[in-house]
Amino acid sequence: MNLEKQTPIDKQNPPIWLKVLVIFLVGLGIFFRFSHLGQKAIWYDEAFTSLAISGHTVAEVQQEVLNEGIIPVAALDKYQHLNPDRGVNDTVRYLITSDPQHPPLYYTVVRLWAQVFGDSAAGVRSLSAVISLLIFPSVYWLCLELFESTVVGWVAIALMAVSPMQIFLAQDARQYGLWMVTILVCSAALLRTLRRETFLNWAIYALALTVGLYTHLFTALVAMAHGIYVASQQRFRFNKTLANYLLATTVGLFIFLAWIFVFITHISTAKQLTSHLSLYKLDNPFDLIAILLAQITRIFFDINFSSYTPLVNKSFWEIEHIYYSVIAGIFSLILILYILYFIVKERLNRFSLFLILLGAIPSICLLLPDMILGGTRSTIFRYQLPLYVSLQIAVAYVLGVYIFSQKHWQQKIWQCLMVGFLLAGLVSDVIFFKADTWWLQIGNQYPLATAKYINKFENTLLLSSNQISNIGSLLILNHLLNSKINLLIVQDDHLPLFPKEASNIFLFDSDMTNSQNLLTRFKKDKTYSLRLIDEPLTELWQVEKKS
Incomplete structure (x- = not known):
């Protein structure tokens, strides 16, 4: 049976208690983003x-x-x-x-x-803190385009507000917070354009893609996921929609051509700076998957355990907190498997495919070269942002469906789970607030x-x-x-x-x-x-x- 007939989440209006909770959490999230901006040492x-x-x-x-x-x-x-x-x-x-x-x-x-x-450290980092506020309207827009559900949008904002990953990006003087925003905006713009094809909407998508490319090169992997999705929706047949997508993407790449030329011209410098990422090979390539799974938990719960420390003349990864890492990996595996089970069981619409592709394609493109040729690019936490944002939105959707379940016992269980996710984030934020340095500051x-x-x-x-x-x-x-x-x-x-x-x-x-x-x-x-x-x-x- 189709999920939308059982639980019309797209027609569910957010109750007052949810709006009050989310507004309160956003207030806390803003506080954690802007407080102690200069406290942590420059890394x-x-x-x-x-x-x-x-x-x-x-x-x-x-x-x-x-x-x-x-x-x-x-x-x-x-x-x-x-x-x-x-x-x-x-x-x-x-x-x-x-x-x-x-x-x-x-x-x-x-x-x-x-x-x-x-x-100063605080002055420079304050830009990232301001950019991080754009996460809220961006994720809300993407949830509306994906699910046509304001409830899911509100839940997603709550998760983003207290996510320790988001708090770190908001206080890090690097481009990754901006990249997260461009991933969300670019994805939402594409879905809106596919729903209502106009010249203006395609132009907005091309512009969003260009901004993403000029923010981070791995936006090209996001564009690859977008392309596979568009082609699949057209049954891999060349038609007007696919032609418009290719034209918009080409325009974005053309505007980015100047920096492509710079990168190719100075590629030897780039290789020198990133050579350490391909220097090491793990004894078991599947350890990369274990590391990736252990890190996924950190988007919801992170108490600053430095799980992996590169050492000289020893194995590349020394697990300092083995029990935490194992538990975190098991939790992430269960979470991913349940989301996939939920999608298959409820026969969700085509937009589930969009989330899967957005998270999986960039991650696989990083993981496979490491497993085959060696290297640790896929273990770099900030490179996996497309995967993390996809998982956060997927969790928001599952929570949004079940906290309004028609079965009272099911409703209470999932409301407790939602409180658990939010409390885990808040505990992490308090620890981040007090810390002098964070594990991500390698x-x-x-x-x-x-x-x-x-x-x-x-x-x-x-x-x-x-x-x-x-x-x-x-x-x-x-x-x-x-x-x-x-x-x-x-x-x-x-x-x-x-x-x-x-x-x-x-x-x-x-x-x-x-x-x-x-x-x-x-x-x-x-x-x-x-x-x-x-x-x-x-x-x-x-x-x-x-x-």
């Missing part, structure tokens, strides 16, 4: 956001710090703040030469935003521990190489270290002469992928002795000259 990716808006390129930083010899750590400040002599065009130049896999839309906007609201615990240790000493010299991974780590340390600490940046093949006044010399080298890194050269040299600092989460060696 690796955010340090490069600040470098982008400063207008300096990575090559400039590498060369300048190499040529200047011993410098105070405060000398790195100019690479983390606005430079009045450099503008938006210099931010775009940074992206072209140093980070071509990131399209320029978010970074040009955040550069202009920082001119008005400041370039590797941030190491600079925090390193800075805490180094700041204890006087007459300190911190030594490192000018490899890009070290430059990123030093830009983080710039925000954490005592201003009296000095830096000496050298090339990997050059062992420096140390000043006599430096009584405490430490080597920091996070470039473990290079067999000829600075640490290796020091170990081979008989002039110096190295002592690994036996402190949790530090990446430091103390350097002493042998007598």
Whole structure:
């Protein structure tokens, strides 16, 4: 029997209690999005956001710090703040030469935003917080297009309001919050256009797709899911609708052509920056699926367990909280299987296929290369946003149907489940509110521990190489270290002469992928002795000259 005859969710008006609850949760969600914006330490990716808006390129930083010899750590400040002599065009130049896999839309906007609201951590992150508010109308619109149900739209807003994933994206100075909005808007625009084909609607879809592409390259995977859906609805026959879709997509790609050219021209730089994602192979490729399942739970419940930590000379993933990860994976598997069972059992309409394709196609395109060729791209949490948004909307639909079930006992059970989802999100948000760093801020615990240790000493010299991974780590340390600490940046093949006044010399080298890194050269040299600092989460060696 068709679900719509049993439970006409599209005709159900949201009751007052649901509207009051959702408005209350949205208020809490806004509070968590804007509170303590500057509390968490700048992490690796955010340090490069600040470098982008400063207008300096990575090559400039590498060369300048190499040529200047011993410098105070405060000398790195100019690479983390606005430079009045450099503008938006210099931010775009940074992206072209140093980070071509990131399209320029978010970074040009955040550069202009920082001119008005400041370039502090809170000032830069506030743009993401404002963008995150667009999630609410965007997900509501998509739910209306999918299910013609205001109830599902209200439930989806409630889930989005307290989702720990959404709170993190709202306080992260990167483009992923904006990408989430473009996924929702682009999808809703396509469904509206298929329902009512007009030139204006196709133009809106083409524009939304273009904005998505200029936000993140993986929007191309979303467009692929859209294309498969449109073709399936036309029974894979070429007709006017399919022709209009291809034309609109072509227009979007044509407008994006300029950055495609930039990316292809500088693809070697992009490969260098993302080489670590293909460096490791798991012993069992199906471990990737286990990791993905464990991470899915975090869109609803996340208490900051750092489940997977990349280690050197050990297995790539060390499970610190094994029980949490196993339970989370089982929960995610049950959730996905139940949603699929629900779709098959109730014979839902064609829009269920849209959600499945939107979540599955981008995820599979990331997962299969990792399973076949090796790599960990599919485990990067922020790359899986299309899958996560699809699951959140699917959960909102199931909850929206059953909390108004005609069976009283069923209604009460699902209302309790909805309360459980919302409470899980709120507990996660409170933990996020109190935290100094979050597990998604990859590797941030190491600079925090390193800075805490180094700041204890006087007459300190911190030594490192000018490899890009070290430059990123030093830009983080710039925000954490005592201003009296000095830096000496050298090339990997050059062992420096140390000043006599430096009584405490430490080597920091996070470039473990290079067999000829600075640490290796020091170990081979008989002039110096190295002592690994036996402190949790530090990446430091103390350097002493042998007598």
